[in-house]
Amino acid sequence: xxxxxxxxxxxxxxxxxxxxxxxxxxxxxxxxxxxxxxxxxxxxxxxxxxxxxxxxxxxxxxxxxxxxxxxxxxxxxxxxxxxxxxxxxxxxxxxxxxxxxxxx
Ligand SMILES: [Zn+2]
Ligand SMILES: [Zn+2]
Ligand SMILES: [Zn+2]
Numbered sequence: 299x300x301x302x303x304x305x306x307x308x309x310x311x312x313x314x315x316x317x318x319x320x321x322x323x324x325x326x327x328x329x330x331x332x333x334x335x336x337x338x339x340x341x342x343x344x345x346x347x348x349x350x351x352x353x354x355x356x357x358x359x360x361x362x363x364x365x366x367x368x369x370x371x372x373x374x375x376x377x378x379x380x381x382x383x384x385x386x387x388x389x390x391x392x393x394x395x396x397x398x399x400x401x402x
Contacts, residue, residue, distance in 0.1 A: 303350055312386045312393050314372050321349030323377070323399065329353040331361045342377035344399060345369070346384065363387075375399065 313394060321344065324330060329352050331340045339353030344360035352361030361373055372387040379400045384393040 303310040312389045312391065314386055314388055315393065317371075318346045318373055318396075319348070321346060323351050324350050324353040327400075329357070329359075329361050331364075332357070332359055332398040343374045343385075345371045346375050346396075347371040378384070 318343070323344055327342075329342060332339045334351055337359055339357040339361075340358065341354040341356060342351055343354050344351050345362070345365055348369070350362075350365045350369070350371070352363075352365045353359055355363055366372060366387045373384060373393075374387075375382060375396055377385045377400060379402050380398050382395040382398040384396050385391070386393055
């Protein structure tokens with residue numbers, strides 16, 4: 299039965315939240331990498347460690363995930379107006395809301 303108790307053990311809370319910084323967004327309202335490519339995006343996400351703004355996984359280019367893969371920065375927050383949910387790539391889970399960075 300040891301195996302079962304391991305499988306069903308509740309996940310630990312995210313241990314990476316102390317990496318979060320006061321960030322300055324790299325763009326006020328767009329994914330710079332998409333703009334450079336002349337492409338479009340669906341939603342924006344912001345890296346909570348360096349402020350990189352990139353597009354979400356519903357966007358063709360998935361620049362926010364690309365930023366995690368190239369930089370190793372595991373924490374992002376929604377960069378949609380009024381949204382403040384956060385996500386940890388290492389834990390693959392959403393975290394308690396922060397403060398919305400864009401209000402409009
Ligand atoms: Zn984490
Ligand atoms: Zn993009
Ligand atoms: Zn970053």
